[in-house]
Amino acid sequence: MNVLFIGGGNMATAIIGGLYRQPGTTISVVEHSEEKRDALAAKYGVTALSALPAALSADDVIVLAVKPQNLKAVCTELAPRLNGALLVSIAAGVDIATLSRWSGGTTRIVRVMPNTPALVGKGVSGLYAAADVAVADRNAAEAIMMAVGRVLWVGTESGIDDVIAVSGSGPAYVFHFVEALEAVGRDVGFDAETARQLALETFEGAIALLRDSGEPAGELKRKVMSKGGTTERAIASFEDDRVKEAIVRGALACRARAVEMSADFSRS
Ligand SMILES: NC(=O)C1=CN([C@@H]2O[C@H](COP(=O)(O)OP(=O)(O)OC[C@H]3O[C@@H](n4cnc5c(N)ncnc54)[C@H](O)[C@@H]3O)[C@@H](O)[C@H]2O)C=CC1
Numbered sequence: 605m606n607v608l609f610i611g612g613g614n615m616a617t618a619i620i621g622g623l624y625r626q627p628g629t630t631i632s633v634v635e636h637s638e639e640k641r642d643a644l645a646a647k648y649g650v651t652a653l654s655a656l657p658a659a660l661s662a663d664d665v666i667v668l669a670v671k672p673q674n675l676k677a678v679c680t681e682l683a684p685r686l687n688g689a690l691l692v693s694i695a696a697g698v699d700i701a702t703l704s705r706w707s708g709g710t711t712r713i714v715r716v717m718p719n720t721p722a723l724v725g726k727g728v729s730g731l732y733a734a735a736d737v738a739v740a741d742r743n744a745a746e747a748i749m750m751a752v753g754r755v756l757w758v759g760t761e762s763g764i765d766d767v768i769a770v771s772g773s774g775p776a777y778v779f780h781f782v783e784a785l786e787a788v789g790r791d792v793g794f795d796a797e798t799a800r801q802l803a804l805e806t807f808e809g810a811i812a813l814l815r816d817s818g819e820p821a822g823e824l825k826r827k828v829m830s831k832g833g834t835t836e837r838a839i840a841s842f843e844d845d846r847v848k849e850a851i852v853r854g855a856l857a858c859r860a861r862a863v864e865m866s867a868d869f870s871r872s
């Protein structure tokens with residue numbers, strides 16, 4: 605498989621970091637920044653280009669990995685040289701109809717919503733393709749994302765917005781919580797490194813316990829809460845502050861932004 609990434613930033617680097625180990629895959633990347641091109645070529649042995657190749661072929665897989673605001677310019681430049689290549693877009697908030705219109709009408713498009721833990725091989729990606737997209741094209745997109753974690757297919761395009769709200773943007777929610785826990789550690793007197801370790805080990809341990817026990821989060825939470833004890837006081841404070849509701853509101857605001865972006869880009 606020949607995979608050409610357009611944009612060699614955070615997400616593309618994460619995906620390339622898993623994909624370059626796959627036998628039978630040739631990777632190229634078009635990236636404006638010389639520094640990023642050099643780093644990608646040195647680290648992963650990929651062909652790093654400063655501009656789009658003159659022509660592509662129907663066997664190529666093009667991963668669109670620029671920011672949504674840069675996507676129209678990229679697709680417009682791609683359209684005359686696409687020659688039926690498969691487009692895999694990881695951009696948030698740009699729907700297939702818009703991508704197709706910008707790219708000269710191709711319908712060979714798969715949408716993917718990955719997340720940054722892909723960098724350490726622990727990503728999770730949602731994938732969607734319209735009914736007329738060939739199984740071989742779905743499999744190609746799936747194989748790329750499986751190199752950096754798990755995949756799940758959603759049955760409607762709006763499912764991509766649902767995935768963004770939970771796992772696409774989700775790592776940032778977790779980092780937000782970790783920031784708070786680290787801050788508490790420092791406030792009560794630990795040095796920064798100890799505070800970080802306590803917060804990280806707590807997260808890692810809690811996630812491992814969730815997975816290994818198979819018990820629901822609510823049940824495990826109750827097991828930490830001794831009657832009249834310390835955790836009960838903390839959770840009561842979270843509930844007074846409606847922390848869970850705030851997280852749900854944030855994630856729904858994230859989803860609403862994806863919908864809003866899709867509507868805006870559909871008019872451009
Ligand atoms: N960062 C994240 O957690 C996630 C990002 N995404 C999507 O991934 C896409 C990329 O995001 P990031 O990697 O975070 O952004 P980024 O800013 O790190 O990478 C984009 C790269 O594209 C390059 N670029 C811009 N225009 C170009 C052009 N015309 N030709 C070649 N290179 C060009 C930039 O120099 C930059 O290195 C976005 O569309 C975003 O919605 C999806 C899921 C998660």
Ligand SMILES: O=C(O)[C@@H]1CCC=N1
Nearest residue numbers: 695696768772773774
């Ligand atoms: O914030 C964003 O728009 C991108 C999409 C999902 C995660 N980051």
